[in-house]
Amino acid sequence: MTKRPANRLRQAGTGRQPGVKRFRISLAAVPAFKAVTSFPALAALSAFFIGCAHGPSTARLGAPKGNFTTVLIDPGHGDKDSGGTSGRLTPFQKEKDLTLDTAKRVRDELKRAGLRTLMTREDDRFIELDDRVAMGNQLGTGAILVSIHYNATGSSRPNGVQTFFWHANSHGLATRIQQGVVSSTGETNNGVTRRRLRLTRNPEIPCVLCECAYLTNPTENAKVAQNNYRQLIANGIANGILQQYRLGDEGIPPVPEIWAPLSKASDKYVPTKKRRKRVRSADEDGRG
């Protein structure tokens, strides 16, 4: 735990934020989980296929301090929502494909280490942001949510790794994942940013969103096209999660003050017609 006064921790967002809608929808409303509840006799089997819920025992990981045993991995975007793209750069890549590939690699690493894993999607399908949040909230205590994204912007210059969080209980996780990816890939460290994105403010479990690289940067676009490089990213994310599992918030600096304005509907970035065809801004990255 970070050493902060209790009242400040509350202000910093350890609890649910006032006005934040509590998602009461059942997992039955979520496509990825529908099969489980529609066919009770297959529930156990489906749970295995959907979420690898019967992963290896975590016993060999030692006494954990992270207060979680399950990781919900969220590959950003899907189907009609491609996310960002590399625009005119070659190879042409869509964020939704890279996030899914990276998420599967993270899942495999975590399973190998003995953690229990679930995924919000395992194929090219569209899932509403609120349904992704609902999956996390349904899992409840003992789970964390890690959302994987790739960045895109109108300029070819920006590059590097950035991890977002909102609730104070997610700062340690964000910090370790950020450090994990930066040290694994050697990429520019854009740091950990505290921001109220829909996927960082609404889950009631620790949750972070990692922007692994810029598809609009020629160098990074070429790198993430390589399996080996995406594996390095996945290793970094998995290492960060495993470190948080072992150590909890031990050694994590205090939660930073908010430097970015709060997100709200009126802040939504409206892209130009031309840009809409080629790229998506990080701030309109389906993160509301």
Ligand SMILES: [Zn+2]
């Ligand atoms: Zn995205």
